Amino acid sequence: MLLFIFGAAYFFQEKLSIGDFIALSSYYSLGINALSYFLGIGNQYISAKVSFKRINELKEQYSHNTPKKLLKIYQQNNVNSIEIKNLTFNYFNKKIFDHLNLSFKKNHIYGILGTNGIGKSTLIYLMLGIYENYRGNIYVDGLDIKELDMVQFRKEKVSVMEQEPFLISSTIKDNIYLFKDNCSFSEANIKKWENDFCCNTRLYEEIQMNNKLSGGEKQQITFLRTISKNASIMIFDEPTASLDKSAIISVSNAIKDLSNNKIIILISHDVSLCNKTCTDIVNLGIS
Secondary structure (H helix, E strand, O other): OHHHHHHHHHHHOOOOOHHHHHHHHHHHHHHHHHHOOOOOOHHHHHHHHHHHHHHHHHHHHOOOOOOOOOOEOOOOOOOOEEEEEEEEEEEOOEEEEEEEEEEEEOOEEEEEEOOOOOOHHHHHHHHOOOOOOOEEEEEEOOEEHHHEOHHHHHHHHEEEEOOOOOOOOOEHHHHHOOOHHHOOOOHHHHHHHHHHOOOHHHOOOEOOOOOOOOHHHHHHHHHHHHHHOOOOEEEEEOOOOOOOHHHHHHHHHHHHHHOOOOEEEEEOOOHHHHHHHOOEEEEOOOO
């Protein structure tokens, strides 16, 4: 309840957009659910930690407190490269990465492969500055991310499609344009993708809590939402897990169309999809 009082107060003061309020609510719910399984499932603990960290980031973003450390603002229009050097990271007592070196450059599509638990999503959390307790260095265009304002960076430069689709009780169109303040593709571009995914005839269909949308339909909606931001870095975490063959082809084609001046990262168990879509493959191996 306190979360909604906090969010509503900032919303009506026009300090918090409806998109950020929804995101805040989503992260809070994820955190509570994850903590309920804390004693039995380590991965749920990580989900809780990330969710509550994001809540704190949103709170800090709208507070007037002077930050403890003066962080640099990333000011270039497009991100040219991300460099990972000698990265070592432990999860509890398990070593996830040991002196890992990777490079990601714009105009490339990277497929990240590996078995469950190998660290595919963990790598993304590290690259985006969500996990900080690592050794080694991560650079964005030569700038160490520990010196950058990564909250601002993620807001302006990154668009992520997570595995679990998040929808609100509204129309399909409202769900696609949920973060419309950050939507920077032309209407013509997005209408083309709506046609590709057969959403154009259903844009004003209401999504209710008991709506019988399939897992694939939910994924298509969140995919369109993700690409509408036109961010410099686009990350897709298992974007085709519930899709049929036709929709998988549409996802692959859309990702390839998007690659100009972008760093695109595709996390997937689908080796065939990565081989057809990606310019580079990063195989993290077997856990």
